[in-house]
Amino acid sequence: TYYRPHRYFPHFIRFRQPPAHMENHLPEVANPAPGPRHPGVPRYPVIPHIIDATPEDIQTIPEAIHPEPEVVHPAPEVVRSAPESHYRSAPRVNLTRVFYGVMFDAGSTGTRIHIYKFIQKDPVELPVLDNEMYHAVKPGLSAYKDNPEEGGNTVRQLLKIAKKTVPEEEWRRTPVVLKATAGLRLLPEDKACALLNEVRHVFHESPFYVPSNSVTIMNGTNEGMFLYIYFFFARGILRTVGILDLGGGSTQITFLPKSKKTVESAPHSYIAKFNLFNSTYQLYTHSYLGNGLYAARLATLGALGADDTVPPSHAVDLHELSPGYAGYKLCYYEVMKVIKGIVHQPYEVKGSSVFYAFSYYFDRAVESGLIDDSRGGAIEVRDFKKRAKEVCNKMTQYRAISPFLCMDMTYITCLLKEGFGFKDNTVLQLAKKVNNVETSWALGATFDYFRNLNIH
Numbered sequence: 001t002y003y004r005p006h007r008y009f010p011h012f013i014r015f016r017q018p019p020a021h022m023e024n025h026l027p028e029v030a031n032p033a034p035g036p037r038h039p040g041v042p043r044y045p046v047i048p049h050i051i052d053a054t055p056e057d058i059q060t061i062p063e064a065i066h067p068e069p070e071v072v073h074p075a076p077e078v079v080r081s082a083p084e085s086h087y088r089s090a091p092r093v094n095l096t097r098v099f100y101g102v103m104f105d106a107g108s109t110g111t112r113i114h115i116y117k118f119i120q121k122d123p124v125e126l127p128v129l130d131n132e133m134y135h136a137v138k139p140g141l142s143a144y145k146d147n148p149e150e151g152g153n154t155v156r157q158l159l160k161i162a163k164k165t166v167p168e169e170e171w172r173r174t175p176v177v178l179k180a181t182a183g184l185r186l187l188p189e190d191k192a193c194a195l196l197n198e199v200r201h202v203f204h205e206s207p208f209y210v211p212s213n214s215v216t217i218m219n220g221t222n223e224g225m226f227l228y229i230y231f232f233f234a235r236g237i238l239r240t241v242g243i244l245d246l247g248g249g250s251t252q253i254t255f256l257p258k259s260k261k262t263v264e265s266a267p268h269s270y271i272a273k274f275n276l277f278n279s280t281y282q283l284y285t286h287s288y289l290g291n292g293l294y295a296a297r298l299a300t301l302g303a304l305g306a307d308d309t310v311p312p313s314h315a316v317d318l319h320e321l322s323p324g325y326a327g328y329k330l331c332y333y334e335v336m337k338v339i340k341g342i343v344h345q346p347y348e349v350k351g352s353s354v355f356y357a358f359s360y361y362f363d364r365a366v367e368s369g370l371i372d373d374s375r376g377g378a379i380e381v382r383d384f385k386k387r388a389k390e391v392c393n394k395m396t397q398y399r400a401i402s403p404f405l406c407m408d409m410t411y412i413t414c415l416l417k418e419g420f421g422f423k424d425n426t427v428l429q430l431a432k433k434v435n436n437v438e439t440s441w442a443l444g445a446t447f448d449y450f451r452n453l454n455i456h
């Protein structure tokens, strides 16, 4: 478990004023958080609309402000924006509201809990992400497909952390939400349903607020989009940046297209629109189910077996047969079968945009020594290729770190080059955190819960 104190201030949004001539053609949503029409549904602070946050205008925000760490249970907060004497003559109403959101990421390789604390100083201002408590357990829920009660227990354990983090008086209005990704998408429906039902049961026995539809399998489009929205909140950029995410079961590519040709040449389902702060954005986003790192390993080993050249049980040793050819080239040839004809090449990736790469892109770059774990860094696609060759050709040196490092690095190289069609010199910014906020779709999904993003 680690505690990540940070304050996030979306300056670029708070200080933007609508131009006088601007007409708002988008639907008004005064307060999309659950309203009082459902008895028992807690009320949340209003998250206001921000007008004229056009993508062209949005500037990179400076480093988020990270003040001194706070304790998990802070003392009740008091807003003092005027001297004491002023209070005596004209007392101000304290409009500060603190609220929490608990988001579970049920991934294919682990279940993670994100407990967000938001502060809203004023109803006309956006809430500020004050801090986040995070904890992860392995394996993921799908590993309990034949024993859903055990799977439910992992969620029950994580909820204990939520009970310790969220003050007791807030439990009843703090929503708990779980979204599952590739692991459950890949399971037979009855097994996935049994696991989700068990989680619902665990949620309902907890003291937290359980919204309707709080336990679901998230679709791939939302996974990419929520990660983009996380990035928007953490970094403040909506243009010129793309995001690559490599999970265990699926992989996502998401960016805001600059060229019409990208949109026109993309499969229809790869283009998604969403509204944020009164503007509509169009994203290129797709999640390739079965093309996550672990799923790709299995598929590659299966493909080797299907060829009858090397039985799957011996497939891992393949890379040691003949360093050099068998090492990198043969591996490349085999992983190519998992990618060829499956991954769409967006028109735009051949340009010069920078892509942020998260999850296993980051982990494998660290393990192979391309970047430093604490700092991350910028590399080019060709660096993955170069290091993949080195790893495959010196398996004895790297085997201790990960017996699959050669295959994983080769897969990543192949996915980037043959799959998405990136050029050798495309810059990849590898990060685990952006402005001190962990890279996860969970923050975007939590904002979506509190402030309906109107995704279509």
Ligand SMILES: Nc1nc2c(ncn2[C@@H]2O[C@H](COP(=O)(O)OP(=O)(O)O)[C@@H](O)[C@H]2O)c(=O)[nH]1
Pocket (backbone or CB within 6 Å): 105, 106, 107, 108, 109, 110, 112, 140, 181, 182, 183, 246, 247, 248, 249, 250, 251, 292, 359, 360, 363, 432, 433, 438, 439, 440
């Ligand atoms: N930094 C960071 N990495 C995460 C977080 N959640 C998941 N990951 C990474 O995502 C990868 C696994 O993704 P997972 O969710 O199991 O796979 P999926 O189900 O295919 O999306 C691993 O590299 C994790 O470290 C997070 O909150 N922060």
